[in-house]
Amino acid sequence: MLRNRVLVIDDDPDFRELVALSLTGWGLHCLQVADCAGALPLLERERDGLRAVLCDYFMPGLSPSVCAKAILARVDPAVRVVLVSAAVDVSALAAELGLARFLPKPFDLDQLHDAVLGPREPSA
DSSP: OOOOEEEEEOSOHHHHHHHHHHHHHTTOEEEEESSHHHHHHHHHHHGGGEEEEEEESSOSSSOHHHHHHHHHHHSOTTSEEEEEEOSTTHHHHHHHHTOSEEEESSOOHHHHHHHHHOOOOOOO
């Protein structure tokens, strides 16, 4: 199955839409939810098609640690799980949650691309 879906979990609808526009432009399909509890059924249903999950740290509902554990338990190890946050030390938060990838807000499109798809190939 083609892994062309990215799940964006963030309580800010404007942020989700901005990310979705970028992902769509790169040929990916974006799934959007406002909180971790809403994401769990999608993770089960979309498991085989997921390329990445972008998850905000500060959201209503489940704690960040419970959310991260639930995501990691439901996705293939090859799926990029990326913590997204405006916190001062997002790398430390990601490490506490057991996540290898993080994306500090605000970020540019190259950083988003690298987080979801990996670094771009240099132009010849």
